[in-house]
Amino acid sequence: MAETARTMIVMDSGESRFQLRAGALIRHGDHILIHRALTDNFWSLPGGRVEFHEAGAETLAREIEEEIGCKATIGPLRFIIENFFEYAGRRVHELGFYYEAELLQPFPFHETEIVHRVKDGSADLEFRWAPSTLIGLDRFDLVPTPIRNLIITNPAGIQHFVRRDAA
DSSP states (O other): OOOOSOOBOEEEETTEEEEEEEEEEEEETTEEEEEEETTOSSBBOSEEEOBTTOOHHHHHHHHHHHHTSSOEEEEEEEEEEEEEEEETTEEEEEEEEEEEEEESSOOOOOSSSEEEEEEETTEEEEEEEEESSHHHHHHTTBSSTHHHHHHHHOOSSOEEEEEEOOO
């Protein structure tokens, strides 16, 4: 029997949350596409929560089409980050899969301006290109933090990190 409702893989327990997320490494020369909700003071890689019965790469293809408005080729899995942090009064345990991705249609590029805005549910999102340098990524407070060095060094193979907020 096929499920008709889409359900994100998120589990809340008291003041704690677990979530499964997929993120995209979308590059343009020496820049990388980042996004944020207007209510946040940090940025992240485009993507979203994985839904039941959906592979991480499928999540990215769906999220990119929903949020950016174009199809993408999803490449290899590059990074796995187990991220433990606090957000909106909750202790969050996030498992993130980060894949290379390439947009199949032209997408605006500007070095200093917001290039795209979209409403995603109740969140207003904005997208921009950030320089793939430590100074550039630090300036935007790109999270999770280990992703900054991974973007810059672009190591071969799949990298795995565990990142915890300082207690």
